[in-house]
Amino acid sequence: MQRYFFHLRQGDVFEEDPEGVLLDSDEAALDEAVGAAREMVAEAVLNNVLIDGRRFEIWVHGRGLITSVPFHSVIRL
Structure with missing residues (x-):
């Protein structure tokens, strides 16, 4: 597992995630980001x-x- x-x-605005999340793979991290971006x-x-x-x-x-993950990439128009 990696953080x-x-x-x-x-x-120009940057908000740092100071804690992170332990996940099994890059793919799991991408899935997590896409889900959060959709919300x-x-x-x-x-x-x-x-x-x-x-x-x-x-x-x-x-x-x-x-x-x-650009937010516009997670929506369907």
Whole structure:
């Protein structure tokens, strides 16, 4: 198991995930990020909040950045 961090970035604003989550694989981390992003997008839509530019950056302890998940990529239009 590895510790994955899901930092949130929107433009120049960076919100660090200080705790992270222990997960089995990069794929599990991606699934976690996509699910969380969908929840946040749904809440943003309900509150009429712009999501443009928001993304999760998935970091692994000891390995660094492995991928990012733009919020717009988790919705179907």
